[in-house]
Amino acid sequence: MQKLLIIAGIALVLAGFLWPWLSRLGLGRLPGDIIFRGETTQIYFPIVTCLILSAVLSLAFWLFNR
Template sequence: MNEIAKWLIIGGVILIGIGLFWQLFGRLLPLGRLPGDIVVEKENVRFYFPIVTMLVISIILSVLLSIAGRFFR
């Protein structure tokens, strides 16, 4: 099997796993509704910018990828 195809399949499985985890445990982890996320609501417009959520996800992914990088060296 092609190396790129393997990585695409692995990435897809990971995304499906994250989606299932988020669906099942989304109420326990309030990602997307953290203090500091910007929400502006007007009459017909709702603007939502999850800046704190993005920072938390970025930190978690950085730590996980750093740990994974040490195993694959």
């Protein structure tokens, strides 16, 4: 469990450092992501982005545990 938490922490730090370059990939603005814009509020549901990230992470963990 400790090893998993350390790896997750390192992954989050790396994602934070790489965010300027990762945001250029277009994640978060994919077709199927839902945005509700009101007069004073904006609500965002990144459904397709979450599905793609889930599939990629599932494949990576499956390959890692193989």
